[in-house]
Amino acid sequence: MKKKGLYWILGILGACILTAGVAYGVKYAMDGRTDKTSNEVATETKVEEAEVKQQLEKTDMTESAVIDMMHKMTHQKVKADQKWGAIPMSVENATKVRDAIKASDFKNKVALLEIAERWVQRDFSKVDQDHNYFWKIQGGTIGKAEGILSKTEELKFARRNYEDQIVQKLLEVGDLVEK
Known part of the structure; x- marks a missing residue:
């Protein structure tokens, strides 16, 4: 019975980690996407x-x-x-x-x-x-x-x-x- 409870907790913990990883990956991918065209530099400042x-x-x-x-x-x-x-x-x-x-x-x-x-x-x-x-x-x-x-x-x-x-x-x- 204890083993079953441990597997249950590890399963929930694993699902949480997986969800957090996916959320981070999506956020990371979306942060790289802006309304800039492919011809623009990723920096915000103009070259002096x-x-x-x-x-x-x-x-x-x-x-x-x-x-x-x-x-x-x-x-x-x-x-x-x-x-x-x-x-x-x-x-x-x-x-x-x-x-x-x-x-x-x-x-x-x-x-x-x-x-x-x-x-x-x-x-x-x-x-x-x-x-x-x-x-x-x-x-x-x-x-x-x-x-x-x-x-x-x-x-x-x-x-x-x-x-x-x-x-x-x-x-x-x-x-x-x-x-």
Whole structure:
């Protein structure tokens, strides 16, 4: 009889734990869903110009820091369910990254340099593949790029995620196109 009571209590306790786990899982999944489109960055603050300059002007950048910056640069151009962070994709920023790679002895130097050289030439035809290369190196599990944004979608992304002065500068130098 005591065994039966113990099984009954353990069964109720197990059901409570299972219910709590399912409730937590549903809440966790729903917290990740907002009214944002797949083209928006998961952060709420807009990227500030000073912050970008500070990141890109470091002379002692590690390979992981360069990969992280390049990954964030791709967010302006790719379709993905989730994106964390953004750095403006500009010829100026691509040149700074390329120069840092050239001066390095990174393990992935050849591949990184090939990507940066394309970006300096404003060739973004493989930017979704570039994104997924960085995403994979960084151990990505969600947010895989599923294509390239249209010019209109890219401009919308920039306006949502960068300060107005950054967007204006990107438009003036031709790194963004207004349609």
